[in-house]
Amino acid sequence: MNRTGPVHCRSEQEDPTAMTAAPQLARTAxxxxxxxxxxxxxxxxxxxxxxxxxxxxxxxxxxxxxxxxxxxxxxxxxxxxxxxxxxxxxxxxxxxxxxxxxxxxxxxxxxxxxxxxxxLSHMTAILEVRPEDMDCTVQAGVTRKQLNEHLRDTGLFFPIDPGADASLGGMAATRASGTNAVRYGTMREAVLALTVVTADGRVLKTGRRARKSAAGYDLTRLFVGSEGTLGVITEVTLRLHGIPECVLSAVCPFPGLKAAVDTVIETIQTGVPIARIEFLDANQMRGINAYSGTDYAIAPTLFLEFHGTEAFAREQVGMVEAIAAEHGATGFQWAETLEDRNRLWQARHNAYYAGLALKPGAKGFSSDVCVPISRLADCLADTAEDCAASSVVTAIVGHVGDGNFHVLFIVDPDAPEEVAAARALNDRIVARALAMEGTCTGEHGVGYGKMAFLEAEHGPEGMAVMRALKVALDPDDIMNPGKIVRV
Amino acid sequence: MNRTGPVHCRSEQEDPTAMTAAPQLARTAxxxxxxxxxxxxxxxxxxxxxxxxxxxxxxxxxxxxxxxxxxxxxxxxxxxxxxxxxxxxxxxxxxxxxxxxxxxxxxxxxxxxxxxxxxLSHMTAILEVRPEDMDCTVQAGVTRKQLNEHLRDTGLFFPIDPGADASLGGMAATRASGTNAVRYGTMREAVLALTVVTADGRVLKTGRRARKSAAGYDLTRLFVGSEGTLGVITEVTLRLHGIPECVLSAVCPFPGLKAAVDTVIETIQTGVPIARIEFLDANQMRGINAYSGTDYAIAPTLFLEFHGTEAFAREQVGMVEAIAAEHGATGFQWAETLEDRNRLWQARHNAYYAGLALKPGAKGFSSDVCVPISRLADCLADTAEDCAASSVVTAIVGHVGDGNFHVLFIVDPDAPEEVAAARALNDRIVARALAMEGTCTGEHGVGYGKMAFLEAEHGPEGMAVMRALKVALDPDDIMNPGKIVRV
Structure with a gap:
């Protein structure tokens, strides 16, 4: 657990200003x-x-x-x-x-x-919804919004919400999560079973619909997060949840970053089953006001949501309001109607585009680290200081209930010094998270963009096992080659 | 998802009365x-x-x-x-x-x-408890009771409870669960990371302490449930939970099996986060009274437990009492004190020995299937009928909130016809569960006892992938050979 030495992730040959160049692999004949x-x-x-x-x-x-x-x-x-x-x-x-x-x-x-x-975007059939088992099976191209639209009259919903209206096959393949994960888990917990086409073209069912099983290796979890490198996910069986009787949402500014993050930490430690608890820094709030036409305070802010019976949701609210008050927060702003709630969360979901609005003409890229909750305050404070000292325009937003946050770097792609500064900042953020027993990616996945950090995170032993798995299941390296591990 | 044809699990050469013979593999030189x-x-x-x-x-x-x-x-x-x-x-x-x-x-x-x-039973060090992150790291030989004893003053507990005071390494290796899984999940959800010695003697850390990660293949879940066939688990990092402010436990008899099971199904479907909901049939209750000196009604019975703040636990109780009343249950018997609660759950945990008390001198073996909750009533009713028609003495007990139940076969090991009848009954129970999209083992694992059923559950494609994983990580087949998959 203690791989906390200096992290050297990139080779010396790389051009530090070429943040995003795809690796040059031999093209297929x-x-x-x-x-x-x-x-x-x-x-x-x-x-x-x-x-x-x-x-x-x-x-x-x-x-x-x-x-x-x-x-x-x-x-x-x-x-x-x-x-x-x-x-x-x-x-x-x-x-x-x-x-x-x-x-x-x-x-x-x-x-x-x-x-x-x-x-797979034509594979949009919702194959079966089983309300009595609170699960469903869909083709991989069904998006989360399509599924929730379809479920509307069943009293059930699919909670995992990465922001984008991603396909459920893609969300399984990348182990996606998002704002609701603090309460409902990630795709790791949501997927009951998959249909996968393996590298030799066979059709594999990774599991059955029982809620638990001890029948051999966990093939479902092997393919969740494998990013198409071990096989192609074609169907997904998902857990669903009952739409809560009562949903309460609020926005609350804090006197400082530490006050906001400490409120999060105490909320989690108290065991309040909060459905969403999202952090946005002052820069991010400025961007949101500019982009969404809102007039939120320009301050470190939490967006919160509570699910339950009415009595239980209100009990949770009371507990979190008390914790927040101890940290100097006074201005809970409640969204009472469904429309108000949707507007609130739409503003949160537009954070990426709102961030871009901070610097017209710029492009954004996002870091994505996740640390144990006890380290979150330090990790965020050090990161905020690092960002403030840098020349790069940044905005911070996070699924902080899980210890997961993103720094959005807003850069002019034609300014090499900006690109190099953002890249160096990203490297330091990853190194800081790894030193705090965290991960280089909480939810975005590896692709080719995060491969440079994997060995620092998993060590040579972890990489050797990943490589062995890849070679075992895709000996000719035809499944999304060059991602996660290179063989 | 629909592999529901007839299940032929055993080869014709096998002796049907030799229920438990170990396979004859070549002994090491x-x-x-x-x-x-x-x-x-x-x-x-x-x-x-x-x-x-x-x-x-x-x-x-x-x-x-x-x-x-x-x-x-x-x-x-x-x-x-x-x-x-x-x-x-x-x-x-x-x-x-x-x-x-x-x-x-x-x-x-x-x-x-x-x-x-x-x-590994000498490896009993509790390496670190981190109350602020609600997690801990222990050596593999620490038992769940030792851990909970150690945690007593932290306000935290480790919820997974398979009955036996098993080691946490063994529980991870077999993907154990038990009575609390309906609320807190199984070892699949409880394990944050493992230290594993791989087949070549290297030391692998399967993950970090962040609550979620998308950084490559899910090595933790690969080793959870691998039963020592891919490596030796030496350290386990586990999620812990806050001891609930309020715990309420009760026993409630029902007019029939269906009434009890329908109460379970509706409770789960209503989304009540019940902590334990255990079914015991009339035979099992008779055994418990004989073994534990209790005077419970001889009827299909639920043992229940509710966790939460006092208000929320009582709200849950109200909801489940209402559901149970609709199914004709009237006699909730509450365990008010800690001693009463412990006595109640001790009686439940002694179910295996209590079952044996139904037939002095006999030995017991246990089936362990798990089905989607919508099929539970049918699966249990058909199984109860099958048991009643058989010459074998049986008792049924189940973690029914997960759809998981056990039939305990109480047989004279020296009576070949009893052994054969029990074996045939077990085969039929597994075939029934598989036909209902269930699994041949909810929590006991495969060992060599369940290998005959794995192909019927996973198909040739699933077995091929499992074999490929085994060969990739243990090419010389030295790690607990002959279990899960034979290579």
Whole structure:
């Protein structure tokens, strides 16, 4: 647990101003790609394309990392089609890069060696909702908003909310979480079972619908967070939750960062099952006011939400208000109606775009560390100081109930010194989190953007085991190659 | 999700009356074992033994499966010693069988190919408790009762309770759960990180203490439930929980099995965060009265527990009492004091021994299926009918909030027809659970006792992936060989 020495994550050969360059891996031989295309055309017709515009769009996510287009994009409509596509690629050793909504943030979908992008966004069938078991099975391309819309009349909802309207297959593949994770867990807890097409084109069911099982290795958790590097997730069975009888949301400014974070820490330690507790720094609040037309105080702020029966939700509110008052907070601003609540959380969800509004014309990229809650106050305070001393415009926002926060770096991509300063800041934030027994990514995942930090986090032993798993399940390295571990 | 055809789990060559015979695998060459012993003697001194009595005891768990002694037992005191032992065994291709308290139930510790039993029961150091993070790190030999005793003054507790006072390393290795899992989850959720000695004798930290991470493959969950077949767990970092302000426990008889189970199902569906909800059939209650000297009604019964603030615990009670009343239950019997509560749960925990009291001189073995909650009423009713029609004495007890239940078969081991009937009943219970999208083991694990059912549950694709993982991480098949998957 104590790998707390200095963290040297990057090689000396790298250009420090080229924050986001995709690694240069050998491109797949055109003849192999052609052979796959010839085989797939009869199956997919115009759902197989080599259009430059479509390929360009599919090699790019929402991050600032360099995109890399695939050689072709295949739009699959069923698990069987995915299996046929993977088998064709396996036969010719051509890479397969799964693609959901393209909202990932670490270069996950960049086709580093070319190959076939497997777009699952047509797989939008909600296969089964079982209200009596509080679970459902959906195709991988169903988005979280589509699912919640579909569930509206059942009294159930799917709580995991990473901000973007991501596909549930993609959320499983990246172990996504977001604002509700403090109460409802992450995709690690939400996924009951998966259907996965393995690297040899076989269809695997990773588990059954029982709430628990001790029947062998945990294949479900092996594929959750594997980012398409071990197989393609085509169907997801998810736990659902009852819509709470009572939902109470509030915004509360604090006299300082430490007061806000200490309120979070005490709330968690008191065992209040708070549904959301989000931190935003003063810069972030300034951006939100500018972007969303709100007039929140420009101060370190918590956005909070409480779920339960009315009596229990109000009891939780009383406990948290008391804790906040001890830390000098006085101005709880309640959102009483559904519309007010939606407006409040929409403002929170727009944090990224609001951050960009702090510096017109700039682009943003986001750090994503997570530390044990006892270290959160120190980690955030040191980070805020580091940010203030830097030339980079930053905004901080965090799912602080989990110890997870993001620093948004708002930089001019054409100013190399800004890019280099942001990159150095990001490296220091990761090193600080690792030194505090934290992780280099709480929820965004590895893609190719975070690979440089993995060995510092997991040590050579952890990387050796990850590499062994990758080689065992994808011996020809065709599944989203060049991500998580390089073999 | 729909592998619901007929389940043929056992080969035709097997003797149906030999319910528990250990598989006959080739024993390790004595010269190889001798070479390991020669190497380990200087390190371990009298903590290395080939005493027949000690070996006999270490090849046996609490189940009715045939034991199989190792060639020697090594008592390790540190991760470094475990690593040295594993390296010696790896160099000579000698099996390593980890041993905690020997309370497993599926032949997990039987040394099917001989080799070295690695006893971790001396590793009882509580390395660190971090109340502010609500977590702790312990050596693998610490038992759950030892940990809770140690935590007594911190206001925290470790909730997972499989009945036996098992070691926490063993509980992690078998993905244990028990009565509190409906509220607090299983070892899958409780383990934050592990220290594992891999098959090549390296020391792996599977994760950090952050509550969530998206940094690569989920190594922690890979080793949780791997039953010593991928590595030896030497340290466990666990989530802890605040001792609830208020704990309320009750026993309630029901007019019939269906009334009790429907009460459970509605309670779960209503979202009441009940801490324990345990079902016991009339036979089991008769055994408990005989064994524990209690005078509970001889009827299908629920044992319940509620945790929370006083107001919230009482609110939960009100909701469940209302549901139970709709199903004809009238006699909630409350345990008001800590002593009364302990007596109540001790009676529940003694269910296994109480079951044996139903037939003096008999031995017991236990089924362990888990189904989606919507199928629980049907699964239990069909199983109860099947048991009633059989010649075998049975008692049913279950962690029904999770859909998990056990049928205890109480048989004369010297009566082959009883053994055969119990074995056939067990096969039918597993087949029924699998047909209902359930699992062959909710919490006892696979060992060698449940291997015959794994392919029916996971399909050839699942078994192929499990085998690939085993070969990747233990290429020489020295880690608890012959369990979970045979390679």
């Amino acid at each position: 055109p003849a192999a790609v052609e052979a796959v295309l010839d085989r797939l055309r009869p199956l997919l017709g115009d759902r197989l394309t080599t259009s430059a515009a479509v390929c360009e769009q599919h090699g790019r996510d929402e991050s600032y990392h360099d995109p890399m287009p695939p050689d072709a994009v295949a739009f699959a409509e069923s698990t069987e089609e995915v299996a046929a596509i993977v088998r064709a690629c396996a036969d010719h050793t051509v890479p397969v890069i799964p693609f959901g909504t393209g909202t990932s943030l670490e270069g996950h979908v960049a086709a580093l060696r070319g190959g076939i992008c497997l777009d | 004595p010269a190889a074992v001798e070479a390991v012993l020669d190497r380990l003697r200087p390190l371990l001194g009298d903590r290395l033994t080939t005493s027949a009595a000690v070996c006999e005891q270490h090849g046996r768990d609490e189940s009715y499966h045939d034991p199989m002694p190792p060639d020697a037992v090594a008592f390790a005191e540190s991760t470094e010693e475990v690593a040295a032992i594993v390296r010696a065994c790896a160099d000579h291709t000698v099996p390593v069988i980890p041993f905690g308290t020997g309370t497993s139930l599926e032949g997990h510790v039987a040394a099917l190919r001989g080799g070295i039993c690695l006893d």
